[in-house]
Amino acid sequence: MNKVFKVLPLALLISGAVHAATDNPWYVGARVGGTTYDNLDGVIKGQNADKDDWGGGVFLGYNFNSWFALEGGYTYLGQADIGSDGFEVQGIDLLGKFTYEVSDSFDIYGKLGGFVAYADNGEENDDNTNLAGTAGVGIEYFFNNDLSARAEYQYYNQVGKTESPGESDVHFYGLSLVYHWGAPAPVPVVEPEPEAMPEPVPEIVKVEAVGAVLPFAFDSDKLTQRDIERLQPVAQQLVKYPDTQLYVVGHTDSRGSIEYNQKLSEDRAAVVAGYVGNHFGIDESRIVAQGRGELEPVATNDTEEGRAQNRRVEVFVPGFEMEK
Template sequence: MTKKFKILPLVLLVSGAVNAATDHPWYAGARVGGTNYDNFDKALDGAESNFDRDDWGGGVFIGFQQNDWFSVEGGYTYLGQADVKNGSGGVEVQGVDFVGKFTWAASPVVDLYGKLGGFIFDVDNSVLDKDDKGVAATAGIGAEYYFNDSLSTRLEYQYYHQLGDTAPGETDIHFYGVSLVYHWGAAAPVPVIEPEPMSEPEPMPEPTPTVTKVPAISVNLPFAFDSKSISPEDIALMKPIATRLTEYPDSKLYVVGHTDARGTDAYNLKLSEERAAAVAQYLKGHFGLTQDRIVVMGKGESEPIAPNDTAAGQAKNRRVEVYTPGFELRN
């Protein structure tokens, strides 16, 4: 296979991958790097020294993020060719990856991950004029750095185990390279609105039998570290407030996000605003609230309710305060 035909499927798949999905949370990327053919076996056993076993490789992939720590990926990978040193031809491998990706957030902008899955391979042995197709195991590790919410880069290593069969021979292949990944599909955030200054309440007149006081309702929603996801437990906690907003169309909703003290002030302020916006977006979408009834703000780490020097205190400070002020109904 000539070099231009090696590149052709790569270009076609890139153009298809970046337009293949529109819903959150999808991502697509391309990778390029080096390959090394190792551990020849069966028909190729003992022939390592006859081959130039280093080449280039690359591919494209598309993935879907299931949750904070797991995603699935699939894509095309070209693993280069081990050329015969004193002759023509060689062993060339390409195929399709299907892997699970397991992620650990090392910092707000860096993820460490591992991959495990299968590789549907196509081995072209032009030395023996034989081809082989099949499935092999693959695994890898890497680190991913996020420039922003839409763009990241990866540095990774991936191992492919015993590609080929007895007639054309088998080989392990090591891939090491870099990737550029584009993420898209996030829902439009609820705009953060600065609350109007609250004036001192004027003294209320003595209640009369025709006045009904409706008390304020408030709840604190806990959040996991560096998370802005709403859990089913959070939704259950918000039911009384949702009922209030439905029963009284003139009532207002205040959503205030907070974080613990880990991370920079700027990052924590942004995270607190995103937490508050996520809660407001849910209530707005599920109960038909108009935007003028919602006040959303983030306070970052500036208003802790517990010490930040213990894990228990940090957990209390990672919260979103949701409340509707009390008011009076005159009959």
């Protein structure tokens, strides 16, 4: 028969294979080995046949996942020589490949599918094309991500037709070399960046104001023991919070001249400020002392009871907010 038929499919498949997309898990391979024919029904016709020959082919495959691939290609199965003629088979494989990974570099697999066979017994107009079942098993060793080798056996069932040109089972056994396009590279494990800890929201603490009113006797700037006791919470606030300030304001009733009362109110404020500063270690820069004389009464100056309320020193530490 015309030997160009054998060479042309091989050239076409190889030509197409080199354009396989490198970004996909495609692979291409070539195989060569021996073939054996048996059950030559309708072919031998009483003649002895040489049932062994060589075979080979090329194939293209696509890995859908780690265990299943779809594979197709051209296979030449040689011929069984009968006298001066022979029964020759070639065709196209289309089958599924089922893989079990034994280790990182070694797989075993099985194949199952169909074979579009072209059978020829050498007689003119006695060719036949039919669909035959095919199955195989093999082992595959990976030299690296791109290159592997196979040793395999594949069985072709009843290729041809009994009436013409005859049919036969064919056994192929051989070696393959496979090149993998876009073999999945190991995906680098990217450690997630630790989430930034949110900045703590400061807790705002409100510190209440503290104060006291110290009554004074007529025309006096002397502190009593009761006045000292009233000053204790105010002084403790100053000690506890070093950034606070003490305000001291002296007052008088309306008896006496305005100038005299102004001076007396300032003396009363100075006595209180001096006591707090000396006894509690409060720096004078933290104390504001002043006198208002008779200008800010809190009660009438027409009665003794009202005048007693007006003779006073007011002390206080303002409230404030702070981060805890």
